[in-house]
Amino acid sequence: MKRFNLMLGAALIAAGFTSCKNDAEMAAQDSVDGYEAYVDSIQGLDDEERVANWETIDSEYNNRLSEAESGLESVKDRAAAEEKINDTKEKYNEVKNKTMEEANDAKEASLYNGLFGHEPQGGNMDFTWVNKDNILGVYKQFVETFEANKDSYSRDQLDMIKAWYEALDARKNTVEEQGLTTEDNMEIAKLKTSFATKFAWERMTAKGEENEEAKEAAE
Structure with missing residues (x-):
């Protein structure tokens, strides 16, 4: 009986490790998918809204990127996850460059209108x-x-x-x-x-x- 209990305990511990591992994989994959979804949502904002809220947007982006990269060790397909993260970085940089240009144009227009x-x-x-x-x-x-x-x-x-x-x-x-x-x-x-x-x-x-x-x- 004692041996059976020991074996049962070992099996439950192993199942727990498997469950934790699966949970970690899911959480890591969710962070990668969430990171991509967040950048897609930024692209969907109108120009004025994106410029007005850029500081908050950029701060949240960096948090989500950090989470996604931290989870790479736990994802099932690391190569695919890294590719997704890198592709999303490129999309974000395009949006960021466009937003910075729009912000500069808005500041320039405001300066001009004030002076003239x-x-x-x-x-x-x-x-x-x-x-x-x-x-x-x-x-x-x-x-x-x-x-x-x-x-x-x-x-x-x-x-x-x-x-x-x-x-x-x-x-x-x-x-x-x-x-x-x-x-x-x-x-x-x-x-x-x-x-x-x-x-x-x-x-x-x-x-x-x-x-x-x-x-x-x-x-």
């Missing part, structure tokens, strides 16, 4: 919408917005602002030939002088801050 109070037409370097009747207001909007936000602009944004300003100035040369009044031209000249002085300072300090940050990162 106008949606870009034909591209943000096209200022054909500026004419003799609205050009003074455009310069005022631009200079006043820059003044209000000058401390928050990054070096890249300042470079973009400079390019837009030069494009606006080029448009002014054309507008002058279309009947720009002397009074408006004088007001614009004052605004240009004010902007040039402030922009030069902000550009210089931004470069200095960037160099300092690069130095600290290298240390």
Whole structure:
């Protein structure tokens, strides 16, 4: 009887190990499948929603990837699971790159609209919408917005602002030939002088801050 009980106990322990093993395999496979399903769900989001929630999306992605990779030791078909994970990584990187481009475009559009109070037409370097009747207001909007936000602009944004300003100035040369009044031209000249002085300072300090940050990162 004692021997039978010992044998029965051994059989139950073995069954338990098998059950645990099966549970581990299922859990590992679920983590791999869940990882793939999560990335598929990201692809299904509309662009605006994905951009607005990207930080949360990316954090959850990294958690799911970690779980999927941790379970590779337990999956029944490791080669197939690794292939699925690698394919899903490629899909995610494509979505991520697209989202980063969309986010940058949205930031650029917001910067442009704030400075000029106008949606870009034909591209943000096209200022054909500026004419003799609205050009003074455009310069005022631009200079006043820059003044209000000058401390928050990054070096890249300042470079973009400079390019837009030069494009606006080029448009002014054309507008002058279309009947720009002397009074408006004088007001614009004052605004240009004010902007040039402030922009030069902000550009210089931004470069200095960037160099300092690069130095600290290298240390």
